[in-house]
Amino acid sequence: MKIIAGLGNPGSEYEKTKHNVGFMFVDALADKLGVTDWKDKFDAKIGEARIGTEKVLLVKPQTYMNESGQAVGPLMNFYKLAIEDLIVVHDDMDIPAGTIRIRKKGSAGGHNGIKSVLAHVGDEHFARVRIGIGRPLPGWTVVNHVLAPFATEDVPKIEEAIKYLLPAVECIVTDDVDMAMNQYNPKKSKKKKAKAEEMQEGEAVNA
Template sequence: MIVGLGNPGREYEKSKHNTGFRVIDELASRLGVTVWRSQMDALVAQAMDDGEKILLVKPQTYMNNSGAAVGPLMRWYKLDETDVYVIYDDMDLPVGRLRIRTSGSAGGHNGIKSLLAHGCERFIRFRVGIGRPLPHHDVVDHVLTPFPDELVPEYEEGLKKAADAILGCLKLGVDKGMNRFNPRKKKE
């Protein structure tokens, strides 16, 4: 199950906080997904990749209550937590940078806090950087607004890299995928 975190509604479509939804849309496009259905407070689509069934999920509960959709779906489909990939925005990473982790804290992200609270703890995390707000700017305004035009190409490249990494991890396994798709530290 591949879950993109975001907020439903036209007013949030291009917001930084909808990074997870945008990556799910990229995956849906690549996998030829056209049919979505409502299930347990989420939009869910099924796809096949190398003979494996994949669920694409966009919770419709708003970001801060994402776990209310993800936890029940995970249990309904009898999935292990480690078979759940979650994509979301991260202010601690530069715009468009990808980081894959098999564990970690919520790091102040309310969507991840909600997943943890609803019994989904050992999921695979795909964090896409949105950068920090400018000094003296509000965090809520930062995540709920679109990128300025000059940062859009960098961000959109990050969305594509995240989709590449997810499909790569499905094929290679998460450990090999992390080695291939996580940015390398520069040697000094």
């Protein structure tokens, strides 16, 4: 069994905010998998589904972002799951809005939700699915930024990122995180690489 935990803040006032892209993703995956029955357990909203032959729990912690681990840790313990059975989807300020990155381990990188999960599961070897929300505007604090809705021009980028990640997360479940990273992480453009090589060749000829 796998746990797919999307991080966010409960309550309608936070629904459309940047910090809630983890919830947005889990809701989109629930729609795709036909999950309509959510149970309130372990300080979380939990839906059950199957991806391939694998049973999955879709999890939205209701503890507020900074205490996400209070829901995820006890769930892992209750079901006696290995750390590799955990997939966490969350926002990331270090990449542009709508950009995605899949990682198989790592530190919290300043993200309080991940910091809390790490503190409660005691191991960094779980898959992270990061959805970029970009940096704060000049004069904005980090809190202002993450608790504000997306700019109008960024909304379609986020919707596209979530749609793109649905099969990526299914790939983590049915295959593994390495396969998903290989297939879905953005690759450097071949055109850019070819252009750079052309320029280098041109410089060599002119030298």
